[in-house]
Amino acid sequence: MSPRRILQTVGTAELVTLLLMLVNIVTVHLPEVSRVLGPVHGLAYTATVITAILVMGGRHQVWLLALIPGIGGLLAARVASPEQLERRTLDDGL
Secondary structure (H helix, E strand, O other), X not given: OOHHHXXXXXXXXXXXXXXXXXXXXXXXXXXXXXXXXXXXXXXXXHHXXXXXXXXXXXXXXXXXXXXXXXXXXXXXXXXXXXXXXXXXXXXXXX
């Protein structure tokens, strides 16, 4: 799996958990759901930022975009140059 694809996957997980938390708050507001989704979203957010830092390939804009909650991971994956990331993967032996 390419680093860009990993960043897209983690970013999608972050966005989905955020949306589920917001839907819970707007509709039924079950504390049990918030108790589970809060840490899961925090973990997904942290994983998105760390993944963006690892695959940024010298471009600071990639990890800075990942700091935006919710859509940052997807934006970072879009900005990341596929050629640069693939070249880095071959160099690192990932």
